[in-house]
Amino acid sequence: MTDIRERDFRGVDLNLLITLHVLLRERSVSRAAACLHVGQPAVSGALARLRAVFGDPLLVRIPGGMQPTPRALALQAALVPVLQGIQALVTEEPAFDPGATQRTFRIGLPDWVDAWLLAPLLARLHRDAPDARVQVLITDRFRLPDMLAREEVDFAVGGFHGAPGWQHQRPLATVHYCCMHRPGLLGGDAALTLDRYVALPHLLVTYRNALEGTVDEALRTLGRSRHVAYTSPRFSSLPRVLQQVPAIATVPDVLAPSWQRDFGLVRAPAPLELPPIEVVIAFHAAREQDPALRWLFEVIASIVDAPAD
Structure with a gap:
């Protein structure tokens, strides 16, 4: 059995851990106070005590709220399972029943x-x-x-x-990746060669408004480059563009069956080695x-x- 040393808890109010959990979740003294049904001064005082206990600022003010420190995030990862375990002991939560859940x-x-x-x-x-x-x-x-x-x-x-x-x-x-384009783009049964691939305009999905991605990194290792003509933060916009524009998109291959079925697009293997997702x-x-x-x-x-x- 693990030895629990009571002396290690001297001077520590375990209710502070609940306050810490709510503060890290809400990232706001006022919102945490509302959740805990106490006044803001009480939560501010608890935060000061927590900072003293852990020797860390825990939460620092930023525009629009408070940002947890790396130490606070590590504490959150360790603290929540402990609180959940205590909650389970107190409430005797039943095993999960998918047929009855309303979650x-x-x-x-x-x-x-x-x-x-x-x-x-x-x-x-x-x-x-x-x-x-x-x-x-x-x-x-x-x-x-x-x-x-x-x-x-x-x-x-x-x-x-x-x-x-x-x-x-x-x-x-x-x-893995594959290439999608509209029928007839390559002409007849022509294969998608690397030369043809880099000569075509490309559609790119990017989450940070970049004009380069995984494909461009792979092309650079070959001393090649492509022309990205269109970017979007959503893959869902690409099929209809490909129906109307003589361009190519390199996409996760799990999308190919529905794009072929629903939009009449053609699938081709990527003509270069790309790291899988x-x-x-x-x-x-x-x-x-x-x-x-x-x-x-x-x-x-x-x-x-x-x-x-």
């Missing part, structure tokens, strides 16, 4: 993952968890850490590399033991692993 799941998805997985996921939930609700928020690897820290989403699905340590990830799938389920470390999310992760994994029709 709202907030899921962050890049729009290409939305197009790939949302329909089969909602169909599965309609069957197995008919009273559950789903809110989808569009995200990307740049916005996701802050969205998870603010609890705007429960988890996200996508290619989220370069994540902070408190953002846990569950591997889901490896997705390692798709993961990303979530805050504090949600590791959430039984509802763990069930939903298994549902999503089963959809990805199901054989294509």
Whole structure:
């Protein structure tokens, strides 16, 4: 049995940890006070005590709110599972029952993952968890850490590399790239060669208004470049553009079947080697033991692993 040394808790009011949790979630003394049903001076005093206990500012003022320090984010990742464990002991929370749940799941998805997985996921939930609700928020690897820290989403699905340590990830799938264009663009049965590829105008999805991306990095290693004629933050806008414009788009290959079926586009292998997208389920470390999310992760994994029709 782990030895708990009572003396280590001297001078520490465990209620301060609840206040810390709410402050890190709300990032506002006034909002935290409202959630805790106490006055703002009490929360300000608690924050001062917390800073003294941990020897760290924890939250610093920025325009429009307060920003947690790295130490505060590490504390949040460690603290929330502890509080959830105590809450489970007190409330005797029952095991998760998807058939009875009325929970709202907030899921962050890049729009290409939305197009790939949302329909089969909602169909599965309609069957197995008919009273559950789903809110989808569009995200990307740049916005996701802050969205998870603010609890705007429960988890996200996508290619989220370069994540902070408190953002846990569950591997889901490896997705490769392919090229999409309208019929007749290459003429007859002509193959998409690298020379033809770089000569065509390109459509690019970018989340930070850049005119370059993964393809351009790969082309540079070959001493080549392309002309990006159009950019968008959404993959969903590309198929209709490709129907009308003699251009090409290099996209995750999971989009190809629906773009071929619904928009009459043609698929071709990319004429250069591109790094695949390692798709993961990303979530805050504090949600590791959430039984509802763990069930939903298994549902999503089963959809990805199901054989294509």
